[in-house]
Amino acid sequence: MPSVDRRGFLKVVLGVTPAALAGPASAQNLAGEEWERVYGTGFAPYGERSRFEQPVVRYLNQPYGSLAPGSGAAYSPLESLEGIITPSSLHSIRSHSGTPDIDPKRHQLVIHGLVAQPLTFSIEALSRYPMVTRTHFIECSGNSNRGLAPKPLQLPAGAIHGNMSCTEWTGIQLRLLLEEAGAQPQAKWLLAEGADSAHMSRSIPMEKALDDALIALYQNGERLRPEQGYPVRLLVPGYEGNMNVKWLRRIKLVETPMYTKDETSKYTDLLADGRALQFTFEMGPKSVITKPSSMMKLPSRGVYEISGLAWSGAGRVRKVDVSTDGGTTWREAALTGAERPKAFARFRLPWRWEGGEANLQSRTTDEKGNVQPARAAWLAQYSPGNSYHNNCIVTWAVAADGSVSHVYA
Amino acid sequence: MPSVDRRGFLKVVLGVTPAALAGPASAQNLAGEEWERVYGTGFAPYGERSRFEQPVVRYLNQPYGSLAPGSGAAYSPLESLEGIITPSSLHSIRSHSGTPDIDPKRHQLVIHGLVAQPLTFSIEALSRYPMVTRTHFIECSGNSNRGLAPKPLQLPAGAIHGNMSCTEWTGIQLRLLLEEAGAQPQAKWLLAEGADSAHMSRSIPMEKALDDALIALYQNGERLRPEQGYPVRLLVPGYEGNMNVKWLRRIKLVETPMYTKDETSKYTDLLADGRALQFTFEMGPKSVITKPSSMMKLPSRGVYEISGLAWSGAGRVRKVDVSTDGGTTWREAALTGAERPKAFARFRLPWRWEGGEANLQSRTTDEKGNVQPARAAWLAQYSPGNSYHNNCIVTWAVAADGSVSHVYA
Numbered sequence: 001m002p003s004v005d006r007r008g009f010l011k012v013v014l015g016v017t018p019a020a021l022a023g024p025a026s027a028q029n030l031a032g033e034e035w036e037r038v039y040g041t042g043f044a045p046y047g048e049r050s051r052f053e054q055p056v057v058r059y060l061n062q063p064y065g066s067l068a069p070g071s072g073a074a075y076s077p078l079e080s081l082e083g084i085i086t087p088s089s090l091h092s093i094r095s096h097s098g099t100p101d102i103d104p105k106r107h108q109l110v111i112h113g114l115v116a117q118p119l120t121f122s123i124e125a126l127s128r129y130p131m132v133t134r135t136h137f138i139e140c141s142g143n144s145n146r147g148l149a150p151k152p153l154q155l156p157a158g159a160i161h162g163n164m165s166c167t168e169w170t171g172i173q174l175r176l177l178l179e180e181a182g183a184q185p186q187a188k189w190l191l192a193e194g195a196d197s198a199h200m201s202r203s204i205p206m207e208k209a210l211d212d213a214l215i216a217l218y219q220n221g222e223r224l225r226p227e228q229g230y231p232v233r234l235l236v237p238g239y240e241g242n243m244n245v246k247w248l249r250r251i252k253l254v255e256t257p258m259y260t261k262d263e264t265s266k267y268t269d270l271l272a273d274g275r276a277l278q279f280t281f282e283m284g285p286k287s288v289i290t291k292p293s294s295m296m297k298l299p300s301r302g303v304y305e306i307s308g309l310a311w312s313g314a315g316r317v318r319k320v321d322v323s324t325d326g327g328t329t330w331r332e333a334a335l336t337g338a339e340r341p342k343a344f345a346r347f348r349l350p351w352r353w354e355g356g357e358a359n360l361q362s363r364t365t366d367e368k369g370n371v372q373p374a375r376a377a378w379l380a381q382y383s384p385g386n387s388y389h390n391n392c393i394v395t396w397a398v399a400a401d402g403s404v405s406h407v408y409a
Numbered sequence: 410m411p412s413v414d415r416r417g418f419l420k421v422v423l424g425v426t427p428a429a430l431a432g433p434a435s436a437q438n439l440a441g442e443e444w445e446r447v448y449g450t451g452f453a454p455y456g457e458r459s460r461f462e463q464p465v466v467r468y469l470n471q472p473y474g475s476l477a478p479g480s481g482a483a484y485s486p487l488e489s490l491e492g493i494i495t496p497s498s499l500h501s502i503r504s505h506s507g508t509p510d511i512d513p514k515r516h517q518l519v520i521h522g523l524v525a526q527p528l529t530f531s532i533e534a535l536s537r538y539p540m541v542t543r544t545h546f547i548e549c550s551g552n553s554n555r556g557l558a559p560k561p562l563q564l565p566a567g568a569i570h571g572n573m574s575c576t577e578w579t580g581i582q583l584r585l586l587l588e589e590a591g592a593q594p595q596a597k598w599l600l601a602e603g604a605d606s607a608h609m610s611r612s613i614p615m616e617k618a619l620d621d622a623l624i625a626l627y628q629n630g631e632r633l634r635p636e637q638g639y640p641v642r643l644l645v646p647g648y649e650g651n652m653n654v655k656w657l658r659r660i661k662l663v664e665t666p667m668y669t670k671d672e673t674s675k676y677t678d679l680l681a682d683g684r685a686l687q688f689t690f691e692m693g694p695k696s697v698i699t700k701p702s703s704m705m706k707l708p709s710r711g712v713y714e715i716s717g718l719a720w721s722g723a724g725r726v727r728k729v730d731v732s733t734d735g736g737t738t739w740r741e742a743a744l745t746g747a748e749r750p751k752a753f754a755r756f757r758l759p760w761r762w763e764g765g766e767a768n769l770q771s772r773t774t775d776e777k778g779n780v781q782p783a784r785a786a787w788l789a790q791y792s793p794g795n796s797y798h799n800n801c802i803v804t805w806a807v808a809a810d811g812s813v814s815h816v817y818a
Contacts, residue, residue, distance in 0.1 A: 021534045022589060025519045025527035030659060033515055036604050040507025042478025043636070045466035047498040050639045052513055053632050057454035069451025082627040083542040083579040085494060089456040090631065098449025104461055106442055110434045118434035125430045130714045130759050133492040133745045170492040180431060195445050218491040220629065222499065223462050227452070230459045250439060305539045336542045339748070350539050 021303060056080045058090055059159040070098025073140060074227075075162030078290045078309065084135070084337045084344045086165035088220050093227045094140045094163065094241055096262070097198035102247060104223075104231040107195065109215070113252035116182025123231045126217060129172040134214070134237070135343045137311050139164030139283050141240035141267055145387040147394065152406040157293035160406070161394065166311070166344035169235055171216035174209050178253070187253035191260070192234050195249040202243045203257035204236060208281070212237050212342075215248070237342040238313030239281040240389075242267060270383035283313035284391035285372045287320055287347065287364040298402035301355045306333070309344045312366035316340070319365050320347040326359030326395060326409050327374070333362070341367075358398040359409055375408060430712060465489045467499055468568040479507025482549060483636075484571030487699045487718065493544070493746045493753045495574035497629045502636045503549045503572065503650055505671070506607035511656060513632075513640040516604065518624070522661035525591025532640045535626060538581040543623070543646070544752045546720045548573030548692050550649035550676055554796040556803065561815040566702035569815070570803065575720070575753035578644055580625035583618050587662070596662035600669070601643050604658040611652045612666035613645060617690075621646050621751075624657070647722030647751040648690040649798075651676060679792035692722035693800035694779045696729055696756065696771040707811035710764045715742070719754045721775035728774050729756040735768030735804060735818050736783070742771070750776075767807040768818055784817060 058074040074093040076086055086092075104123045112118035143163035146153055153160060183206070190209055194200040204213070214235040216224065224230040229246030236243050242262065257263070257279070269277040287310035292298060310320045317338045321330035333347035347362065364372045378392035395409040467483040483502040485495055495501075513532045521527035552572035555562055562569060592615070599618055603609040613622070623644040625633065633639040638655030645652050651671065666672070666688070678686040696719035701707060719729045726747045730739035742756035756771065773781045787801035804818040 021537055022520075022528035022530045022586075023534075025521055025529040029517055029519045029529045030521075032658075033511070033604065035509035035511050036606055036608070036658075038509075039477070039606055040479050040504070040509045041635075042507060043467070043469045043471065043481070043483040043502055043504075045469065045483075047467075047500070047502075047634050047636050049497075049631065050513075050635045051510075053639075056631065058452070058456075060452050060454065062452065068448070070449050072452070074452040074454075081630045082540065083577050083630050085577045085630045087497065087629050087631045088458075091456070093452055093456075095449070095452075098451060100444035100447075100449045101460075102442070102444050104459075108438055110438045111431075112434055112439075119431035120434040120438045121431045124708075125432075128430055128713060130757060131491065131716070132757075133755050168492050168494045177431075195442065197445055197448055199445065220496050221490045221492050221494045222458065222465065222496045225456050226450075226459050227456050230462075249441075249445075299533075304537055307540070346542050348539060348541075 056090070058092070059162065068097070070095050073163050075158050076165045077156065078158040078162045078288065079156050079293045079296065080158070081290070084166055084346050085220065086167055088167065088225050088228070091165040091167060091225070091228060092140065092163050095196070095227070096200045097196050099226045100196050100247055101226070102195060102231060107231055107249070109232055109248055110250040111177060111181045112250065113190070113254055114184040114187035115253055116184065119181045121177070126172060126215065126232065129176065131170050131172055132214065133168060133170045135166065135168045135340050136235065136237040137164055137166040137342065137344050138241045138244055139311070140242065141283070141388040144390040147390055148387060152408050154294060154406055156295045157288060157290050161288045164241070167220050169214060169216045170218035171214040171235065174213040174215055177215065178209060183253055186255050189254050189257050191252040191254055191258045192245040192248060193250045194245045195247040200242065200245060200262055201258065201260040202245060202263055203260065204243060208236055208239065238283060240267065240283055243281060267388060269388050270386040272381060272383055274383070280389060284389060285312040285314065285364040285366040285370045286310070286391040287362040287372060288394050289360050289362050289396055292360065292398065292404050293396050294404055294406040296404045298353055298398065298404070301353055304351050304353055306349045306351045306360060308347055308362055310347050310362065310364040311344050312364060312370060313342060314366050314368045314370055315342065316367040317345040317364055318367045320345070321363045322347070322349045323361040324351060324358045327361050327393070330363070353398065355400060357400055359407070360396045360398065361393050363393055465499070467501070468571060477506070479504050482572050484567050485574045486565065487567040487571045487697065488565050488702045488705070489567070490699070493575055493755050494629065495576055497576065497634050497637070500574040500576060500634070500637060501549065501572050504605065504636070505609045506605050508635045509605050509656055510635070511604060511640060516640055516658070518641055518657055519659040520586060520590045521659065522663055523593040523596035524662055525593065528590045530586070535581060535624065535641065538585065540579050540581055541623065542577060542579045544575065544577045544749050545644065545646040546573055546575040546751065546753050547650045547653055548720070549651065550692070550797040553799040556799055557796060561817050563703060563815055565704045566697060566699050570697045573650070576629050578623060578625045579627035580623040580644065583622040583624055586624065587618060592662055595664050598663050598666050600661040600663055600667045601654040601657060602659045603654045604656040609651065609654060609671055610667065610669040611654060611672055612669065613652060617645055617648065647692060649676065649692055652690060676797060678797050679795040681790060681792055683792070689798060693798060694721040694723070694773040694775040694781045695719070695800040696773040696781060697803050698769050698771050698805055701769065701807065701813050702805050703813055703815040705813045707762055707807065707813070710762055713760050713762055715758045715760045715769060717756055717771055719756050719771065719773040720752065721773060721779060722751060723775050723777045723779055724750040725776040726754040726773055727776045729754070730772045731756070731758045732770040733760060733767045736770050736802070739772070762807065764809060766809055768816070769805045769807065770802050772802055
């Protein structure tokens with residue numbers, strides 16, 4: 001894997017002269033600003049971001065408007081973020097009836113159905129169990145369906161592809177709790193139900209529950225945020241977002257899928273031949289360049305870093321290839337975080353923009369050998385009416401004036 | 410390394426019967442709460458935590474009170490947190506003259522002194538450089554000096570040991586910028602100076618600057634928080650906290666240390682023989698059990714997880730041993746995150762509390778073979794007046810009634 005660590009790369013790799021980006025310094029640059037001459041503000045018990053960063057917010061997608069302001073999604077502003085961890089305040093959200101205001105002292109998780117002993121767990125009891133800490137992405141299966149509009153939408157990267165995020169989760173392995181309840185052999189599925197007023201529900205294969213599913217209590221070090229399922233959510237790493245049931249109130253062990261409203265009216269994939277696929281749980285290999293990306297403008301020729309996010313529901317990202325000529329030639333990017341399965345990896349490739357047109361693309365290959373598909377190949381599989389599991393390659397076009405736009409290629 | 414992943418461990422390892430923590434469930438448990446019958450709240454552009462979590466705040470240590478409310482420290486509430494990442498809003502702070510309110514469009518970083526070409530960098534220019542993403546702890550060299558009081562202070566773990574935190578940082582390798590400025594061979598040190606009104610300054614060895622030092626712009630995915638150096642800070646991983654100069658305004662390359670006020674009036678270690686050590690940069694191997702910890706009370710006999718944080722300024726944590734009998738016998742804990750150098754690792758060990766007295770301790774060994782010292786051994790090295798680099802083993806005493814207190818052992 002290429003490294004951005006090597007010394008002298010500004011000159012050697014990019015051929016730029018020193019001071020290509022910086023300006024010369026003089027004593028005037030050290031005169032000091034007004035904030036260096038006044039005593040600063042005191043400590044806050046719970047900190048806030050800078051007032052200069054307030055414009056960085058989620059993109060709200062509320063199809064029912066004020067009638068149902070919490071039904072829909074909120075997208076992470078990917079193009080303003082860096083690294084791998086999504087700050088909890090900017091984590092993407094997909095909710096079906098708003099965010100409930102749950103008292104953790106009263107909330108209970110019930111495990112029942114095909115078990116030796118139905119059990120109820122308070123949050124206090126759950127907090128005593130052995131835990132694990134893992135970094136995982138959650139992506140809505142409808143993420144990037146804005147990339148299926150007849151003409152490419154001119155929106156920031158996050159407003160198109162930001163219905164996904166990646167954070168550090170801490171919780172209990174679900175199999176511990178199933179073991180404690182005494183799961184019966186005929187239990188091949190489980191129903192997971194949320195405590196929102198929609199009672200959002202999905203059927204989860206027992207095999208997944210016994211593999212790497214978590215009962216998550218903490219996110220990025222603190223208790224889950226309400227919009228992420230406070231005080232407890234299901235985590236089924238790599239599976240489509242809505243299956244990670246928030247505000248989890250019960251798990252019922254059953255023999256067959258329950259065909260809940262949420263998995264029949266939605267979340268099925270219309271194929272080109274008119275059939276629909278159901279229970280397409282795993283999110284495919286995918287990537288998106290966040291910098292440079294649509295709606296940005298490159299201020300001048302010279303050095304840039306092409307940087308973005310890559311992930312796969314099947315496991316680890318093996319490599320990310322980047323093209324600046326619309327897929328004719330590819331270079332392998334450097335990766336950070338690729339040792340973690342079902343998590344974002346950050347990819348980076350230094351790039352010298354000569355001032356001409358360039359079509360930027362990225363392509364993920366995961367550890368199972370799955371490759372992110374080209375747009376035409378992806379489209380050929382599905383009906384034009386399908387709006388789920390779009391993981392095709394994204395193209396950002398850089399114009400000669402440095403403006404970046406969203407194109408289909 | 411032991412794993413908490415194995416199946417059946419509740420029964421096999423701990424010998425507990427099923428339903429040891431959970432209660433039996435009946436239809437009554439599924440009746441539903443009031444929040445399941447009302448539509449929830451809508452999406453927020455920038456999310457907040459639950460109103461039920463508001464009591465989780467930093468512990469403020471403001472020795473000059475309202476005269477200088479931003480001089481001192483704010484400690485992370487370790488005992489309420491989980492995992493590895495510290496949420497930015499609860500990251501520990503050590504500041505010398507409050508938090509400046511810096512306009513990122515006006516702030517500049519200057520590199521000057523023994524260079525071929527003095528340079529000035531705007532935040533916009535810095536944002537174009539190739540970046541790296543790494544997870545690192547920052548610990549104040551005065552952390553845990555509250556553990557040196559004549560009698561053990563009865564405070565929560567975070568109020569004693571929380572002057573440290575660990576987050577994901579994204580920024581530019583300092584050596585790239587030094588290369589661009591043309592560092593001269595006689596430059597063996599650099600002065601790093603902040604844009605706070607104290608102009609907090611430290612001398613940094615050039616060797617460290619060329620090794621793994623970063624010019625950090627992002628923390629946990631978003632731009633640095635003001636209290637963590639917005640818009641740009643120095644990161645010298647593993648070195649004492651104050652050297653990670655916040656609000657970085659200049660780096661001057663010099664031949665010898667500058668002996669700034671911040672490294673002569675403070676941050677020297679008084680030895681038992683009356684001498685003082687200066688420039689003891691690296692933070693030693695250390696750990697603290699966060700759960701159970703002082704001021705907590707175990708509600709009943711039975712299963713608990715002993716969980717905490719371990720780290721070393723020298724590199725990776727190799728292992729953490731845990732004792733429940735004050736250091737007579739030790740068991741090796743499971744680790745998460747130990748693949749990352751100069752970062753927190755989370756350690757975990759399942760424990761069955763039988764109702765008697767227990768003295769809980771943890772001990773880190775790092776990849777260089779450095780071992781966290783016992784309290785008596787640590788104290789023997791230093792003058793009673795020393796208040797820096799306390800990395801000795803911490804003891805939490807569990808009483809027969811389940812109450813946990815801070816003791817010296």
